[in-house]
Amino acid sequence: MQSIKRKLVITLLIVMMVPLITFLILSTNIAKGTVESSEISSNISMVDLSSRYIEYQLQEYDQLLFSSLVDEMLVPSLTKPDNISTANVFNTQTYIQDKLFYLYNSRASIQAASLVSIETGNIYRIENNDFFVDSYSHLLKNTESKDVIFNIDEKSNSFSYERNIFRFEDQKLIGKIKIDVHFSLFDPILKDLQNNDEEHVLLLNSSGRILYAPYPDSVKLLSNSVIKDSLGKTVVSQDDGIYYFQKNLSQNIILLKAVPAEVMNVGAAHIRQSGTIILIISVFLTVILSFYVSNRVTKPVIELSKAMENVSEDNFNVKINTNGSDEIGILNRKYKEMIGRIRDLIEKDYKREIEKKDAQFLALQAQINPHFLYNTLQVIGGMAIIKNAKEINDVTQKLSHMFRYITKRQHGLVYMYEEVNHLKNYLHIQQVRFHDKVSIHLFVDEEVKDGLIPLLAIQPLIENCFIHGFESKIDHCMIKIDIQKVFDEIEIIIEDNGVGISESHLSQIQKNLSSKQFIQSGSIGLHNVNNRLKLYFGQEYGINIYSKKYMYTKIIMRLPYQTKGVGV
Template sequence: MKFHRGVKQILSKYILESIQRKMMGTLLLVMMVPMLIFMLISTYISRGTVESSEISSNLSRMELSKSYLEEQFHSYNDLLFAELVDERLVPSITTENNISSTGAFNTQTYIKDKLFGLYNGDDDIISVTLISYEDDRLYQVENNDFFINHYFQTQIKNTEKTAIFDVNTSNHSFTFARNIFRFEDQKLVGKIEIQVSFSLIDHIATNLQSNGEEEILLLDKEGNTVYTLNSMKLRKNISEEILSSSMKANDTNYITKDNDYYFYQNLMGGQIQLVKLVPEEVMRVGAIYIGRTGIIILLISILLTILLSILVSNQVAKPIVSLSRKMDQVGENNFNVQIETRRTDEIGHLQRKYKEMITRIKDLIEKDYKREMENRDAQFLALQSQINPHFLFNTLQVISGMALKNKAKDIYEMTQKLAFMFRYITDKRGDLVRMKEEVNHLNNYLYIQKVRFGENLSIQLFVDGAVKEGLIPLLTLQPIIENSFKHGFESKLEKAELKIDIQMVFDEIEIAIIDNGVGMSEQILAEVREKLIFDTDTQHRSIGLRNVNNRIKLYFGKEYGIEIDSEQSDFTKVIVRIPYRNGSELSEHFINRR
């Protein structure tokens, strides 16, 4: 009795007194009944022959694919065997010491035609090679080119008379080779070999793949992936497990791992394995039919829910629909809607709160509108106070003209250099500029600093002529060198020395900037280096360096950028490495064309 009363109290307090919970309970009841039926049916149907039939089907298809693939592989062996019975092949690769120049040319022409015949006989053949052991020559056709090279015998010759099959993991191909023996004395005189891409099985793999989520692969005898249809590689532990299973007697030719199925077949005496990965969801295709049944049940449930909603709409849903329409009107910026608030249940509470919310929204809109108008006025005043960079450039030009007119050559030179710097910075250009433009800008900057420091500053600038057309991010050099003046020379009493060396090193541009400034302590140097690597905050000379370093890595890759070394009271050295990219070869999107 106590339990019964406790349940009744809970139902009365949390369900019966709330119209929202009453509707929720009723609708959930209608939905849960068919869902329970669906779960029972799906559980029953899932048990059965779906999995076994799929396994049997995949095993049969794998066996057929194995037979066809081995037939394809052996067809290349037949091609080589056909060449061994060519009566002119053996004489053509024996020593040519006693053959005339014309005869040697005809022999090479015959070998060339023979190899090209094999090479062009199949689109999947990568190369054809003929080796002569007597005259140590290697004849090869590859990429539609014919090569003759000296052959260095670095290993003991294989004297087998059968075909030699090998897998090349590095370029996803395999080779068939046959030794060539002289008819008269059966002496080993050479070898002929063809290299074939595993792409020859593309159409077989496509036919074997019955679903887009399945994967087709070939593994070598070490478990490495040598071919994949969808650029997928097996994990090492799975590859090893497949190889281990393939060596067992009475093998089932499939394993399961992480609920996925791996079907396999040994090819070419176990030197390669054909593997098909079938995900669990693909294997249990019967779930599709279960899903259709579930959809039907869900549709019935939805229909029952609609009918139930119609029955209770007069008591519950009607005020909600009315409130929804009021919300639509508010959504169209009509804040003068009339909302009834006479109800005392949850819907009445919702109506009252929504009316209060509309009132607050109206107040907020009025306040935001006033604030926006004030912001616009402030922005207009700020725009009025901005200085146009081109106006500043033109003004500097006028000042330099006045200085020249009054024979103040130093002032003229200074304003000219400053004007050119402003033009370089403010001109619209691409992200990358030619090195010679960056160096011209740097010369203008160094001129101003030279005038500033006078005889207390020595500058050495060397630019390798080979780098002038190379590309560099805009404003790379000035921020780095500006650090030397800002941090290195400001408190230095003796003569300041700055050395800038820009030269080509192999296929890269290396920029070395060395100053004899105050340098950095080991702690500060470590902080700056950490900033360049991990982009962490620091108070020392790295804001400009970090910006330049990040831009270099963005444009050219993470292997390029800035290196820095320093000793306190001695020197600071900054090395910038970027790849050489010729500016004349890039589009207008990347460089400035003026």
């Protein structure tokens, strides 16, 4: 049955785990690809959105610079006045200083603001909250441009916005206005774009050189050759990671986000780890479920097999579960019904055998004329008295009482005190027979005298002591008989110090006594008494025998304490 259980468990595990493992592997791989694709798509969107915001910031600074040109006092302040007086120079310088301070303080990231007057040859500049006026002798560039001029200063990590100032009447270039902005302006955007410490976000120039990085270590980690080779593309996937580019911001700045391969694999590793955990849990649950299902299926079969083995050993009191409604449950019920019918047939066979024994016993009684035998024993007793042979008279009287007890009873159960009186007559005769060689100790509990016992249940057991126990024993022989009430049962113990029984013979006797089969025997001895006790009172009652070779033999008889029954 265990092999059936193993086969069922293995089959269930294969059927349940192979599709499960296949599904988990496929789903893990699909999820890994989906996560990578989603990660790439998300980063592309984030880089594009960040680049738009940077472009917006740049346009805002351009608008700030442009708005400073719409001032009617700006052009006159840059033109050489006709009347150069101290007051005019002071007023002009004060106006320019206020205007530059306004630009300088309008944004925290503006490092410097400057204004160049071509006619006067002066440059007015505010830097570190200090106002400077110097002569300007540099060669002007982009003098014809009316758009904003964008320049990058890589040494100071800054960029500048510059616009030419033209006089409206003749469109003559009279000056330039400029603001210098540090790249830290974009720190909030770049840091938001960087999801973790392993990712790197940089600003590049159009040739691929690194302009600015929020974290200086990022510059050391990235390869310039990789960056240069990847320019002109939006997404570049390489062995060391994935690069996302948003190029030509204001035609001069490129936004780069570099995601190392180990960061990209975090999501896949998490999915793989989650899939492994799910697989382990699923396998664990599958094993438990397989054992549970196999136990539910095979347990009734195993129990039925064990019950069959017990029945084959003549034990018909096995417990069989009949609660199931499936085919196994139906089989259990039918098998239990079959055992019941077999048990009934065996009990009927017991009764037939007992009736046969009783018939033989009654036939034996019928062969002897009770009255003739009893009268003859009385005559012998009278003759013994005349001859002054008291012992002969006692033995004759005891024997006559025994025959009267045996012959007048036609039913199976008698009172204990009657059986004990008969036993005393028998023991008296045996003591006369063996003289002082045998010691007999009889104890009878007063509470058991009204109890019922099968006729001639004790004498055959004591007779075995004389026949088998003392037949070759030379030393002094002893028999102890103890009859007492134990709770609601009567316990009769008969023990002798005879030659005992060998282990093999004792084992066979015990096996026969525990068997429910009727043991064919030509006497009303040990097996007959045991079978009669079980027939009258049930299978839980009967005889147990214990012995040790050359030391002792003990017989224990158990029967219920009853005061009413058949035969009384």
